[in-house]
Each structure stands twice: as C-alpha cells, then as structure tokens.
Amino acid sequence: MRVSYEWLKTMVDLPDDVSDLVAELVRTGTEVEAVEPVGADLDHVVTGRILSCEPHPDSDHMHVTMVDVGMRNVDGNGDPAPLQIVCGAPNVAAGEHVVVAMVGAVLPGDVKIKKSKLRGVESWGMNCSARELGLSGDHEGIMVLPDDAPVGVPAGEYLGVSDVVLDCEITPNRPDCLSMTGFAVEVGATLGEDTHIELPAVRHEAGPATKDSVSVAIEDPGRCSRYCARVxxxxxxxxxxxWLARRVTAAGSRPINNVVDVTNYVMYLTGQPLHAFDLAKVPVVDGRHAVVVRPARDGEHIVTLDGQDRELTPDMTVISDGNGEAIALAGVMGGENSEVEESTCDVLLESACFSPGHTSRTSRDLGLMSEASIRYERKVDAAGCDEAAAIACALFEACCGAEVARGAVDVYPDPVKADTVALRPARVRELCGADIPTDFMVESLARLGCVVVPSRLGAYLDVVPPTSRPDLEREIDFVEEVLRLWGMGEVEPTIPGAVNHSGGLTRRQRLDKAVGEALRAGGLCETLTYNFAESGDLERLGMVEDGRGQAVRILNPLTADQGEMRRSIVPGLLRSVAYNLDHGVDDVMLYEQGRVFFGSPDAAQPAEPRYVSAVLCGAWGPDTWDSKPLPLDFFDAKGLVEELCRQLKVERLRFKAAKPERYPWLQPGRAAEVLCGRQRIGWLGNVHPSSLARFGIERDVVAFELDQDALLDHAQDQLPYRDIPTLPGVEQDLAIVVDEDMDYETCVQRIQSAGGRLLADIRLFDVYRDPVRVGPGKKSMAFALTFRAPDRTLTAADVEKAMEKLVNKISKSLGAEVRS
Structure with a gap:
C-alpha cells in the first residue's frame, strides 16, 4: 500500500518529521518498506520561459525553441544561457512559461532525458506536458504556466506537488488499511489523534431514477453479497x-482519464473497488439495462481490458448483460466489450462485494492480479458499497460534468451486522501484564472506529467493531489491539512464575538444536523459507516425485506462487542463492531445518517429516593477497554431513554413488546417497547446471538434503567405550587393479569385510592410471592397511595369513588384480 503523506495530512494531524510516523507505525505492527520523496526530488525539472520559437527546418510540425531556465544553465562566464529544445507540441509559442526537463532528468515511467538530435537539430531537453510529469492525463500540448511564474525554480516546489510516499506492507488480516481512510484511522489511533476525514457529496440528483433504467440480479449470493449500481x-x-491525477499517481497508478481516475481514486480512498461500464454497451432487456452476476460457464470466453482472450471455468464469477454475454470478470477486471471510451456519454457505475475465495482463485488461475483483486481477496466491507458509490458520483459530477441519476439499485440479500463483544478491562491488564487504564482502552478502540459502551456494573465494556475490521471477532482480538496501541515496549519484563514445575527440553528437542549447532559451527548460516511452494517446483528442479507423496494444494493461497505445501526445502534455498547472487553476495552457505509435506489419497492429513537441507555456493571466504580459497565442492558438503553425524554420534554412516536416473537434478559422478547402515536418509551432490538455470543461477551449487527424523533415530547419547590401543600395529600396503567405474566406497567395504577383526584402519593414498602398465579402462588403487590385535603383538605370520585371506577374497569379490 502506497500512502501519500500529503494526502494523509488532510485526514489526520501528522508529525512534521516523516521518520517519527514511520517509527510509530513499525511499533504498532505496520512495516514500512520504503520512504520515497516525490516532486521536490524530481531532479533537473525546472520552470522556464520560451524566448523564441522558430519552425523546424526539416519538419512541418516541430519547432526549435530557445528556453530560459535562469541560473540552471550558464555559459563559460557564469551568465544564464538558454537551452535549445526541439518541441512538437501544437501550443508552443514565444513568451510562454513552461516546465522544462533538462538533460539528466528522469520523468515518471522511467523516461530519461538525454541530449539528442531531432532531424538534424540538437535538442537539450524537453518542454513537458502535464501527462509527462504524471500530473494528469492531458497530453494535447505542453503545460503552460501563468505569466508571473518564476524562471529556474524546481518544478515540484513551484507546482506544490512535493510529497513523500510511504510504501507500507499491509498484513492479510488488515484489509481496512488498504484504503487511505482506513489507514488514517489506524494512524489516528496510533498517534492518539482524532481523524478529520471530509468526503465529497453529490450536489444534485436529477433525471430518471436509476431503478427505472437498470436492473440487477445476483444468481448466487455466496459469490456476491452486495451489488450497488448508479447511473x-x-x-x-x-x-x-x-489534484486527482497527482493523488492517483502517488497511490501507484498511471493517470488515464477522468472516468478511470475517479474510480481508482475512490478505491484508494475507501478500499472499495469500483468499475465503470459504458451504459450504451449494456443491452436493454424488458425496458432496462440488465446486469446479472452469475458463475461463468465452462469454456466461456471474455476479452478483458488488457486485450487478452481468457477462457473461464465455473469457479469464476462474471458480470453479464441481459443476453447472457459476459461484460466483466467479477472482482478482477472489466471486459473490453463494455469499456468506457472517449465517445462514452452515460456510465453505469458498479460498487460490489465479491467472494474472496472465488476472486483469489480466479486471479491465480488466470495469472491476472489487479488492485481490485488484491482488495477482494482480503475481504471488502460490504457495508460500505453504497457510500463508495456516492463518493464516486460526487466526483463524476465535479470532474466529469456528469448528471447523477436519482437513487441507486442496491441488491443486498444479507446485510452485514457486527456482533457485540464483552471486553473485561481487568482481563486485559492480566493478559498484557501492564496496568493499562480503562480510559485508554475506550479512547483507543473508539479511534479505531469501534462503538464502546461501559456496562452498568462497570465490570466490562460492550464493544461493537466496525464492519471494515473482520479480524475483530473475540475478546482476545480487542486485547491484542489495546496492547498493540499501548506498546509492547511499555510492558515491564518479568520472569513467569513457576511453582512445582520442572522444565527442560526433550531428547528430540536437544538433538534438533544439536543439528543446527553442528551446521553453524561448520560455517553455514541458518535461514527460513516459506512452507508454501510454487506448483511445479519439483519439476523445475528436476527432482523425481517418488517417495514424496502427492502435492498438498492450498485452497485459497495468498499469492499465485504459493499454491501448494513444499515437498522439498531445496527449491526455496536455491531461490535464496539466486537472490543473494543478484544482490552481489558471491559466497552463500545456507541451511534450513523444517517440515515437508507428503500428501496421500488414503490419509486425511499429509505426512510431515522434518528435513534438514543446505546449499553451498562460492568459497569459504574472499581472496586475499597471498591465497585464493578453493571453490566449494562435493567434498565440502560431504565433510559437513560427516561432521554432523559425528556430533550426533551416528555410527555406520556411509555414502553410495547415486544413480543418475534416480537423481536427475544432480550432476552424474558428483552425487551420492547418504545411508545409515542399510537405511537411506538423504542425498548430497552438485546440482545439475540445467536445474540451476531454471532458478536463474549461473554458478556451481552443492546441496544436500537429509531426513532429519530418520537421522536422529540413529543418534546416540553416548558411544560405546573403546580402549586406547596400547599394542603396536603393523602396516601393509596393498595396490589393486580394478575397473575404472569401481568406486572407493565399494572397495573399502569389501576390504574391511575381508580383513576381519585384525584390520584396524584403511587409508587410500594413491590412484594410478596408465593404459600400458595398468591397462585400458583400468585403474590402480593403493591402500595403507593397519593390522592390530587388542590383546597381543602381531607376528609376521599373523599378518601374512590375514593379508593372504584378504587378497583372495577381494580378488574374487571385486574382480581385482593385486599389483606387486
């Protein structure tokens, strides 16, 4: 929600310093993402005076003007020097005072003004129209200022359009704050100030009554709880x-024309979306222009205002005319066949309340999000439809020269009524842990628009919330509001009392913490991504769905890219990597512990195992004058997993080369399965470049994902005690020739099995390849073997016997040849 400080000032008294208001908003739960100065900081846009205006030598409609901008442009002696500007406006003339965008200016719409040549004549700026400055939709000619306008003054300062826009993050439970009036009420309650909101009113209604020329029918009140029509x-x-164009621009829209701007302005003002139909394009049926709100037919089509032909489903709601043709997509966007054009004379104004669920699904399924759909998804106040329509009629009267037809057609089957809630001040103080005066509760809730009446006995307050606050339903909701406005910082910290209670973490909780501690000690940073995921995330990564159940769909997702519950943490981590790389962070080491969700058609609830995942990109540190860290690779991730298991005292950890067909999202030869004994608990490896490309990543990334529940099942509180060896060991070297595709893990397992109890340690110290000496498609692997007995010193005969047995076994099991 973009909030104009200048506009907000007309509704509630504000502090002179914007940062003071920002601090109060953040204190009470409204995050301010950006503070954007507007107008005064529009650099290189100044007032000027046209000294001369001559026809362009090579054009029949352009002129070459010399424009005085005062000391904004000077010659080598420091004297004012006029700018030569080529202008194509029909109303340009010598002596006029204008607004000039000099070289270096950036106009609304990211239009950058540069030195240019227009048909061979140099131009050092632009004489601006009101539309180019974002002040109105007028682009018929340049903006002409009064004759007494000063020269060389910043345009924002002269025009009085200096403003500050707050970009605020509004939580889904506060639809009231998606309007300037609702935001003013919130600010008034936050600052302890009364609002002074003045709304325009219709001066005169005339002509035939609206009900005599328009009929409205709602087929399903569950999709549309109210429909108010004005003519x-x-x-x-x-x-x-x-003034209207300036406020619409500050709110984030581009001025188009007075009809569209009025409907947008009222939406930003009240939070109620409106739509204007060309009345002549709505057919007359039985003597009246008929409007029908109905479910869309399966396969029905409509061309929306953006020119796109869209196929509809029965879950979507449309506004149709009396002949059954859809003229608007309810709650989302109007239809091209009923669009208001320059030739439009009569307008049918819609102010309605549509179902949040149907609107959200329509917006998501069609990939069509609008300012209207954002508000309908969060629930529009049906009680305010008629008032918003009346405000718009007053503005049509003032800005469009319209005549307002008498009355309205208002179909409202089930009027909204707010319930009375009993609020106990003593309970508020008990829950908040603060001595909050009852008078403060009454004043704060009243400023929020609630009706507060003390009970006869004084033990509680009868509170009726405004219909624009659907989040205020129970006593605890009002307790939260009081505490929010009182300030969490004003509550004195105390230690909760505990009598005959012993606290502590469970074993599983301690192990959960140990996982995070081990990974942080290994150099990773903890992060937290959404449990929601975009449909097709696994497909984008290339991850197979086997073993991950069915996708758990969200019935009413907040955004289109959060349509299901995640089945892997890795896609979210890859998005974090892409975000960091895009913002100049080259070394990214992240991990996350969280749940994944595997649905099943045979179960009411999905399985929710806890996983731990990590991604590594870049190097452990930046280059220094004397060293350059190696890039993070497969073995860094493998080492982290090994250290994690060591900290958890997990024995029988082993790694097995991953088959490419089972792990297509990993690079072949750089991927492994992680096993505890025979149980597979996860995977690790280099993510495939094609998978990374689909997430916008062009750097190597190593990742691992472990089933944390399965991993912790193998964790131990203590390892079995083993005596420190006191007797010497005997070392023997063994070089074996094996096939090139033989992996280290298999060799070690076979050697360990063949070596028996006397084999204490195995270490690979050399890998040698030579087509002549070793053979084509072969490699020589040399191991250092340590033999030791716990109760005696081994003899040469003992070792020789053990080696002979070992060599025989591995020669058969591995098909290996022992090198002399």
Whole structure:
C-alpha cells in the first residue's frame, strides 16, 4: 500500500518529521518498506520561459525553441544561457512559461532525458506536458504556466506537488488499511489523534431514477453479497484535474482519464473497488439495462481490458448483460466489450462485494492480479458499497460534468451486522501484564472506529467493531489491539512464575538444536523459507516425485506462487542463492531445518517429516593477497554431513554413488546417497547446471538434503567405550587393479569385510592410471592397511595369513588384480 503523506495530512494531524510516523507505525505492527520523496526530488525539472520559437527546418510540425531556465544553465562566464529544445507540441509559442526537463532528468515511467538530435537539430531537453510529469492525463500540448511564474525554480516546489510516499506492507488480516481512510484511522489511533476525514457529496440528483433504467440480479449470493449500481449521464471523458491525477499517481497508478481516475481514486480512498461500464454497451432487456452476476460457464470466453482472450471455468464469477454475454470478470477486471471510451456519454457505475475465495482463485488461475483483486481477496466491507458509490458520483459530477441519476439499485440479500463483544478491562491488564487504564482502552478502540459502551456494573465494556475490521471477532482480538496501541515496549519484563514445575527440553528437542549447532559451527548460516511452494517446483528442479507423496494444494493461497505445501526445502534455498547472487553476495552457505509435506489419497492429513537441507555456493571466504580459497565442492558438503553425524554420534554412516536416473537434478559422478547402515536418509551432490538455470543461477551449487527424523533415530547419547590401543600395529600396503567405474566406497567395504577383526584402519593414498602398465579402462588403487590385535603383538605370520585371506577374497569379490 502506497500512502501519500500529503494526502494523509488532510485526514489526520501528522508529525512534521516523516521518520517519527514511520517509527510509530513499525511499533504498532505496520512495516514500512520504503520512504520515497516525490516532486521536490524530481531532479533537473525546472520552470522556464520560451524566448523564441522558430519552425523546424526539416519538419512541418516541430519547432526549435530557445528556453530560459535562469541560473540552471550558464555559459563559460557564469551568465544564464538558454537551452535549445526541439518541441512538437501544437501550443508552443514565444513568451510562454513552461516546465522544462533538462538533460539528466528522469520523468515518471522511467523516461530519461538525454541530449539528442531531432532531424538534424540538437535538442537539450524537453518542454513537458502535464501527462509527462504524471500530473494528469492531458497530453494535447505542453503545460503552460501563468505569466508571473518564476524562471529556474524546481518544478515540484513551484507546482506544490512535493510529497513523500510511504510504501507500507499491509498484513492479510488488515484489509481496512488498504484504503487511505482506513489507514488514517489506524494512524489516528496510533498517534492518539482524532481523524478529520471530509468526503465529497453529490450536489444534485436529477433525471430518471436509476431503478427505472437498470436492473440487477445476483444468481448466487455466496459469490456476491452486495451489488450497488448508479447511473451517470452526460459524462465528458477527458484529462483529470491536476489534484486527482497527482493523488492517483502517488497511490501507484498511471493517470488515464477522468472516468478511470475517479474510480481508482475512490478505491484508494475507501478500499472499495469500483468499475465503470459504458451504459450504451449494456443491452436493454424488458425496458432496462440488465446486469446479472452469475458463475461463468465452462469454456466461456471474455476479452478483458488488457486485450487478452481468457477462457473461464465455473469457479469464476462474471458480470453479464441481459443476453447472457459476459461484460466483466467479477472482482478482477472489466471486459473490453463494455469499456468506457472517449465517445462514452452515460456510465453505469458498479460498487460490489465479491467472494474472496472465488476472486483469489480466479486471479491465480488466470495469472491476472489487479488492485481490485488484491482488495477482494482480503475481504471488502460490504457495508460500505453504497457510500463508495456516492463518493464516486460526487466526483463524476465535479470532474466529469456528469448528471447523477436519482437513487441507486442496491441488491443486498444479507446485510452485514457486527456482533457485540464483552471486553473485561481487568482481563486485559492480566493478559498484557501492564496496568493499562480503562480510559485508554475506550479512547483507543473508539479511534479505531469501534462503538464502546461501559456496562452498568462497570465490570466490562460492550464493544461493537466496525464492519471494515473482520479480524475483530473475540475478546482476545480487542486485547491484542489495546496492547498493540499501548506498546509492547511499555510492558515491564518479568520472569513467569513457576511453582512445582520442572522444565527442560526433550531428547528430540536437544538433538534438533544439536543439528543446527553442528551446521553453524561448520560455517553455514541458518535461514527460513516459506512452507508454501510454487506448483511445479519439483519439476523445475528436476527432482523425481517418488517417495514424496502427492502435492498438498492450498485452497485459497495468498499469492499465485504459493499454491501448494513444499515437498522439498531445496527449491526455496536455491531461490535464496539466486537472490543473494543478484544482490552481489558471491559466497552463500545456507541451511534450513523444517517440515515437508507428503500428501496421500488414503490419509486425511499429509505426512510431515522434518528435513534438514543446505546449499553451498562460492568459497569459504574472499581472496586475499597471498591465497585464493578453493571453490566449494562435493567434498565440502560431504565433510559437513560427516561432521554432523559425528556430533550426533551416528555410527555406520556411509555414502553410495547415486544413480543418475534416480537423481536427475544432480550432476552424474558428483552425487551420492547418504545411508545409515542399510537405511537411506538423504542425498548430497552438485546440482545439475540445467536445474540451476531454471532458478536463474549461473554458478556451481552443492546441496544436500537429509531426513532429519530418520537421522536422529540413529543418534546416540553416548558411544560405546573403546580402549586406547596400547599394542603396536603393523602396516601393509596393498595396490589393486580394478575397473575404472569401481568406486572407493565399494572397495573399502569389501576390504574391511575381508580383513576381519585384525584390520584396524584403511587409508587410500594413491590412484594410478596408465593404459600400458595398468591397462585400458583400468585403474590402480593403493591402500595403507593397519593390522592390530587388542590383546597381543602381531607376528609376521599373523599378518601374512590375514593379508593372504584378504587378497583372495577381494580378488574374487571385486574382480581385482593385486599389483606387486
């Protein structure tokens, strides 16, 4: 939600310093993501005066003007020097005072002004129209200022459009704050100030009544709880007044024309989306222009205002005319066949309340998000439909020269009524742990729009919340509001009392913490990504779905890219890697512990195992003058897994080369399965470049993912005690020739099995390849073997016998040849 400070000031008294308001908003739970100065900081845009205006030598409609901008441009002696500007506006003339965008200016829409040549004549700027400055939709000519306008003054300062826009993050439970009036109420309660909101009113209603020319029918009240229609005649479509265009621009929309801008302005003002139909394009049925709110038919099509032909489903809601043709997609966007154009004379105004669920699914399924759908998804106040329509009618009257038809057609089957909630001040103080005065509770809730009446006995307050606050339903909701406005910082910290209670972590909780501690000690940073995932995440990664159940779909997702519960943590971590790389962070080492969700058609609830995943990208540190760290690779991830298992005292950990067909998202030859004994608990490896490319990553990334529940099942509190060896061991070297595709893990397992109890240690110290001496497709692997007995010193005969047995076994099991 973009909030204009200048606009907000007209509704509630604000501090002079914007940062003071920002601090109070953050204190009470509204995050401010950005503070954007507007107008005054529009650099290189100044007032000027046209000294001369001559026809362009090679154009029949352009002119070459010399424009005085005062000391904003000077010659070598420091004297004012006029700018030569080529201008194509029809109303340009010598002596006019204008707004000039000099070289280096950036206009709304990211239009950058540069030195240019227009048909061979140099131009050092641009004489601006009101539309190019974002002040209105008028682009018929340049903006002409009064004759007494000063020269060389910043345009924002002269035009009085200096403003500050707060970009605020509004949580889904606060739809009231998606409007300027609702935000003003919130700010008033936060600052302890009363609001002074003045809303325009219709001066005069005339002509035939709306009900005599329009009929409205709602087929399913579950999809549309209220539909209010007004008629405006004699509308003159044109540019908006400067004040209207400025406020619409500050709110984040581009001024288009007075009709569209009025509907957008009222939406930003009240939070109620509106839509204007060309009344002449809505057919007359039985003597009236008929409007029907109904479910879309399967396979039905509509061309929306963005020019796209969209196929609809029965879950979507449309506005249709009396002949059954869809003229708008309810809650999302209007249809091209009923669009208001310059020739439009009469307008049918819609102010309605549509189902949040249906609107959200329609927006998601069609990939079509609008300012209207954002508000409908969070629930629009049905009680305010008629008031918003009346405000819009007043503005149509003032800005479009319209005549407002008498009355409205208002179909409201089940009016919204707010329930009375009993609030106990003593309970508020008990829950909050603060001595909050009852008077503060009454004043704060009243400023939020609640009706507060003390009970006769004074033990509680009867509170009726405004219908615009669907989040206020129970006593605890009002307790939270009081505490939020009182301030968590004003609550004195105390230690909770505990009588005859012993606390502590369970064994599983201690092990969970140990996992994080081990990975942080290994150099990784903990992160937290959403449990929600984008549909097709596994497909994008290339991860097979075997063993991960079915996707758990979200019935009413907040955004289109969070349509299901995640089945792997890795896609979210890869997005974090991409985000860091895009923002100049080259070395990324992240891990996350969390749940994944595996659905099943035979179970009411999905399985929710806990996984631990990590991604490594870059190096352990930056280059220094005397060293360059090696890039993170497979063995760094393998070492982290080994150290994690060592900290958890997991025995029988082993790694097995991963088959490419089972792990297509990993690079062949750089991937392994992680096993405890015979149980597979996860995988690790280099992520395949094609998978990384689909996440926008062009760097190597190593990842691992472990089933944390399975891993902790193998964890031990203590390892079995083993005596420190006191007797000497005997070392023997063994070189064997094996096939090239033979892996180290298999060799070690076979040697260990063949060596028996006397074999205490195995270490690979050399790998040698030579087509002549070793053979094509072969390699020689040399191992250092340590033999030791716990109760005696081994003799040469003992070792020779053990080696002979070992060589015979591995020669058969591995098909190996022992090198002399």
């Amino acid at each position: 405006l005649r004699g509308v003159k479509v044109g540019p908006s007044p400067e």
